[in-house]
Every structure is written in C-alpha cells, then in structure tokens.
Amino acid sequence: MRAVDEPGPATRLGTFGDQLVRPFLLLFAIGGTVVWWRAVLWPGVALPVFVVAGASAIVALFPLRRLPLGWLVTLLSVAMLSGSVLVPLTEQTTSGPFFAYLAAGAAGSRLASRKAAAGIAVTGAVLAAVLTAVIAALDPDAGPWPWWLALTVALPVYIGIAQRERNAALALVERGRIAREIHDVLGHSLSGIALQLDMSDALRESGRAEQADAAVRKARALAVGSMAETRRAVHALRQGALPLGESLRALAADVTISGSARHIGAEVAHTVLRTAQEAVTNAAKHAPGAAVSVRLACRADVVRLTVHNGPAAEQRGDLATGTGLGLVGMRERAALHGGTLEAGPDGAGWTVELELPR
Known part of the structure; x- marks a missing residue:
C-alpha cells in the first residue's frame, strides 16, 4: 500500500x-x-x-x-x-x-x-x-x-x-509525451553520432586519416545540433507550446497557413510541429543557405504539412550528412497517428509532405 x-x-x-x-x-x-x-x-x-x-x-x-x-x-x-x-x-x-x-x-x-x-x-x-x-x-x-x-x-x-x-x-500520458520528446531529440542524434564514430575508427584503421577526421567533425556537428534541440525541447516542456501557427512561423520566414488551425488536436499539432522542426533542421544541414517554405493546409478531415527547400546556396564541409534516422522517426510519428509521410527530391530541392487525419 x-x-x-x-x-x-x-x-x-x-x-x-x-x-x-x-x-x-x-x-x-x-x-x-x-x-x-x-x-x-x-x-x-x-x-x-x-x-x-x-x-x-x-x-x-x-x-x-x-x-x-x-x-x-x-x-x-x-x-x-x-x-x-x-x-x-x-x-x-x-x-x-x-x-x-x-x-x-x-x-x-x-x-x-x-x-x-x-x-x-x-x-x-x-x-x-x-x-x-x-x-x-x-x-x-x-x-x-x-x-x-x-x-x-x-x-x-x-x-x-x-x-x-x-x-x-493523465500522468502516464504526460510521461509518454516526455519520453517521445527525449526520443525525438536525442535518440536519432545519438545513433548518428555512434555511427560516425564507428566509421571514423574504421577509416583510421585503414589509413584514411583525413576521412576519419571528417567523420569525427560530422559527429561533433550532430552533438552540437542535438544540444540545441534539447534546450528547445526543455524550454517547451517548461513553458508550454505556443499555438501551432506561431510555432511554425518561428521556424521559417516563409510560412503559409490555409484554413483554421485553432481546433487541431494537441497530438496532431505536436506531430506537425515536430515534423516541421525536423524538416527545417535537415534543410539547414544538407542545403545550407537554401530557401525553405512551410505550407500547412487545414481541412475538415485532414491536416497536410509541406516543407520544401531549394538547392544549397553554399557548400559547408563541416556539416553532418545525416544518417536517415530523422526521416525514419518522422514516419514513425506519422504512422502512430494514422497518417503518412513522404519525403524525397523535388527538382533541385527536397520536399517533405505529412498528412494526418484530424
């Protein structure tokens, strides 16, 4: 007792x-x-x-x-x-x-x-x-x-x-939400860091020291990005999330919202926001300097998020190329709520499209 x-x-x-x-x-x-x-x-x-x-x-x-x-x-x-x-x-x-x-x-x-x-x-x-x-x-x-x-x-x-x-x-729901935040913020980044470090060891053993150093730099870039994401997540958990529209506009300069986002459920809104964050972060990593647009269409039965970035405007060798785990995480989160996520090249750029039932 x-x-x-x-x-x-x-x-x-x-x-x-x-x-x-x-x-x-x-x-x-x-x-x-x-x-x-x-x-x-x-x-x-x-x-x-x-x-x-x-x-x-x-x-x-x-x-x-x-x-x-x-x-x-x-x-x-x-x-x-x-x-x-x-x-x-x-x-x-x-x-x-x-x-x-x-x-x-x-x-x-x-x-x-x-x-x-x-x-x-x-x-x-x-x-x-x-x-x-x-x-x-x-x-x-x-x-x-x-x-x-x-x-x-x-x-x-x-x-x-x-x-x-x-x-x-309700406490279990809250713990589950925090667990998903930790998984989203740290899980993929730590996996990527581990893979880069393993690659560095393998390259160094084969005498490819320059490429091994590049892998270490990529691991460091992942760690830095992960720390920034962790700080944002902790701040959100402490202060509470902003309305979905305001949160999306804080991610990118080019944001368009059609329909009303006021009555979107909390879990759907959270999934939309986390997907947008991941997509914008990936654009900054893989296409630095590229223009990024965020489109949110709120219909009676579905919510559709589209994040598009153009080609890179600058070349940065110190940025991590990524492991693809972030994309896997986005698909898992979409499937959890009965939705779909598509991501791939769109001309010279890249497009991520999320669709969730309301």
Missing part, C-alpha cells in the same frame, strides 16, 4: 476538486455547523468531536508529500471516524454530515490502495449507521436519519478513486 504520486502539469485539471471544491465544501461544513449549533444533539459530546473532525479535515487538504504512509492512513481514519460520529449528532444542521462525505472522498483520492481507502470509508459508514440507530432508540424525538441513509457517507470514496485513477492516467 502506498500514497498517491503527486500529479504533474497534465493532471492539474483533474485536481480541480482538491484545489477549489473540497476546500469550499469543508468551509461550508464548518461554518454551517457553527451557525446551526443550537440544532446539534448532545453539544457536550459533539463539540470535541467537531473540533477533531474539522482539524483533521483541514490538515488532509494539504499535499503532505513527506508524511509517512502510516500517518496519512491514521489522519484519514481519524477524519472519517470523527465525521461519522457527527452524522447523527449534526443531522439537523444540514452541513454537519459533510465531514464524513469529504473524508471518504479524501481517502479514495489520497490512497493508492483501493482496499485501504474502501476499508476506511466502509468502517466510517458502519459506525455512522450504528450510532444513528442507537440515538434513534435513545431519543426518538431527535429525528435523526434512517440508519440505512447514514451508510451513504462511504459513497464518495468511489469518486475519490476515480479521480486518482484519472490523474494516474
């Missing part, structure tokens, strides 16, 4: 209940109970229980990242049991039973073990039902809930579990 991992940026919307709704409901429970305190049964008994329930519920709102699991379970158990005791005592205040409901939801969202969360919630619900039945027998005029209605205080545990699992799923 373990505590729930803290959600990353992609899960912030999933924690809306923790950030706003749950504190509001807790404030309503505390304030309402105080306002309607005259309706509380057995105030001498209810007061210390109310203090414990309120204090434990407030503490449970905090992240408590460093709190040991045993202490967290104890805290949630205290919040649930004290809230359950308040159910029959504060039923006429309307807000008092919220303590038990909030504790059950917190157990479901804070504990990764369904068994532990459900155990805390069910124990509290049984306690609330038993005390409700006892108070009804001792004071029939008090008019508490029917004992079976008190069992409903356990139900929010399932809402908490659903929220936790959603956050976990």
